Amino acid sequence: MFYKEFLRVRNFFVVFALVMMAIGLVVLLFSGHAKVSIGDDSPSTAQAEHAATADKFGPGPSQVHGTGIVISNEPNEPFPISALLAFAGLVAAIFATGIGCGLACENNGHLEIAWTRPASRVGYAARLMAVDIAGILAIFAFTVLLCLGVIYAVGLQHYLALDPKVGAVLARFLVYPLAWYGIVCGLTASVRGRAGAIAGFSWLGAAILLALLDLKMPPVLHAIVKTLNYVNPLLYGNFASGDEASRHIVQIGLPISIAALSAIAVVGIAAALTQWRALEA
Amino acid sequence: MAGHPEAPAIEIAALTKRYGATTAVDDVSIAIPEGTIFGLLGTNGAGKTTTFKCAMGLARPSAGSVRFHGQALQPKMFESMSYMPERPALYDWMTGMQHLEAARRTFAQYDRARARELADLFALDLRKRAGKLSKGQQSALGLVLAFSIRPQVLVLDEPSSGLDPLHQRHVLDLMIDAAAGGATVVFSSHQIGQVERAAERVAILHRGKLVLEGVVEDLKAQEKIVEATFETDAPTIAGLEANASVRHLMRQGRLLRAYIRGTGDGVVAAIQAAAPTSVRILDQNLEDIFLVAVGGN
Structure with a gap:
């Protein structure tokens, strides 16, 4: 029963994974903190520079001799795991925006197949969403692993630092893409044909809405913008690990962020299911 | 299919479907006995597809009801029912084989050998994505999907659309074969010769109203x-x-x-x-x- 849904998410996943791996390769080759030479095992300028600064930054593998790639780097501060989780959350959120149009795609000429199976409408939609969510979590895990792989490949693993609230940050960035998924599902479930555009512009809309918070405007308008931003996932996307995670004028703590993102996801999905039930082919 | 054996396989009672000010189907009542081939005729816009959609639960009737063996439509009934829409609602990005695999995993009665046999009958290349198939081949794939679960009720909206005369004949043969096996087949077609050849009973819709219904020979x-x-x-x-x-x-x-x-x-x-x-x-x-x-x- 999950076959078609699995194929759809798998196709998205493969495309995303390839893009992420390409980005990872580019980072490996052209990292801003690294000087790279390819296909040359002779001592490079980078290695010479590294040797000169080794005492300053202490021990640690800052050179990699791999398959013809030589990298040196000069980190001087710990790299928080939270930032890595935030990046994975961002990637998963973009992925979620893409696959969040699943119900809209069904509504674009496939209801005759989708609704003539021995499953209820809600059962069908729930199954589709369950596979989507599994895909979102999988791309999150893949991104984290890929980033860790890149970090290990360039020998920066010793600079990875565990934040005290990394568990909560992980929770935040696991529900962050789900909130985007909920929003896109809720906005597009009953749309026929324009769902991709809506999903794409949802990021632009969210960014504009967030930026408006910083603008001076009449109190009434500001109150409206502030209220709208409470359902804006970008508001809760700060990767700071503490409760001080403040952004613009709205003060949002980590637990509140997790709860708000979860609520956005649940409400979005519920709205999508409600629309789905009311549709006609 | 469970239900009342003495009740008609499909009973459409006082069905009305309105879209805003437009009445697409107007107080239509048809009873279709089990094991018959029933042809639904009408000009474009007569209400045939809307009637089918209401029957299959894809559209909500404004009034009236549709019952299968005396029971209202339930999702589990689709285990032994097939619907082929006028425009095959296939997924362009999936191959024919993947469509069949999806059907295999969905329908308990799916018959893999039958599906293969039908794909060969229509000379379908199952490795091709549905989006790359011609209109006729898409119709053929829809037919393979519809018949491969060996349904007890088949509702086919323009099943021969886009098919060449040879494959149109195959469609007629498949319908006749299914009915001979006890299935109830309801189909619409603009090719009246096909309907006359295959259908035992017909109904004619015009502007949403049922204008004639009965046994073809009568x-x-x-x-x-x-x-x-x-x-x-x-x-x-x-x-x-x-x-x-x-x-x-x-x-x-x-x-x-x-x-x-x-x-x-x-x-x-x-x-x-x-x-x-x-x-x-x-x-x-x-x-x-x-x-x-x-x-x-």
Whole structure:
């Protein structure tokens, strides 16, 4: 029963994974903190520079001799795991925006197949969403692993630092893409044909809405913008690990962020299911 | 399929479907006995597809009901029911094989060997993505999916659309074979010859209303054409149009045709009184019956 849904998410996943791996390769080759030479095992300028600064930054593998790639780097501060989780959350959120149009795609000429199976409408939609969510979590895990792989490949693993609230940050960035998924599902479930555009512009809309918070405007308008931003996932996307995670004028703590993102996801999905039930082919 | 065995396989009762101010289906009632092939005829926009959609639960009736063996439609009934829409709702990005695999994992009664046999019958390349198939091949894939679960109820909206004459014949054979096995087949088609060949019963919809329904052979036996030719232009014959048995009257130059129901004795006598050069009584075929029913010439 999950076959078609699995194929759809798998196709998205493969495309995303390839893009992420390409980005990872580019980072490996052209990292801003690294000087790279390819296909040359002779001592490079980078290695010479590294040797000169080794005492300053202490021990640690800052050179990699791999398959013809030589990298040196000069980190001087710990790299928080939270930032890595935030990046994975961002990637998963973009992925979620893409696959969040699943119900809209069904509504674009496939209801005759989708609704003539021995499953209820809600059962069908729930199954589709369950596979989507599994895909979102999988791309999150893949991104984290890929980033860790890149970090290990360039020998920066010793600079990875565990934040005290990394568990909560992980929770935040696991529900962050789900909130985007909920929003896109809720906005597009009953749309026929324009769902991709809506999903794409949802990021632009969210960014504009967030930026408006910083603008001076009449109190009434500001109150409206502030209220709208409470359902804006970008508001809760700060990767700071503490409760001080403040952004613009709205003060949002980590637990509140997790709860708000979860609520956005649940409400979005519920709205999508409600629309789905009311549709006609 | 569970339910009341004595009840019709499909019973459409006072079905009405409105879209805003437009009434797509207007108080249609049809009972389809189990194991029959039922043809639904109508011009474009007559309400055939909307009737099918209401029957399959894809659209909500504004009034009336559709029951299968006396029971309202439930999702589990689709285990033994197939619906093929007018435009195959296939996923362009999936191959034919993937569509079949999805059906295998969805329907307990899916018959893999049957699906293979049907794919060969329609010369389908199952490795191709649906989006790369021609319209006819997409219809064929839809048919393979519909028949491969060996359904007890088949609802096919224009099943021959886009198919070549050879494959159109295969569709007829498949429907006849399914009905012989006890399945109830309901289909629509603009190719009246196909309907006449396959269907035991027909209904004709016109502008959302049911204008005629019955057993094909009975309808043909009841409906006759009185065709008369005159030396000059066909005259207007007093009282002919008012005759209750005359369903349609056509005058074209020297030719007069009266489409009648029943024996039409009074009609023949009235026409003969106008001194025609010849009078013939012909059987109507289904196309004649259809054209008269929808008011066409």
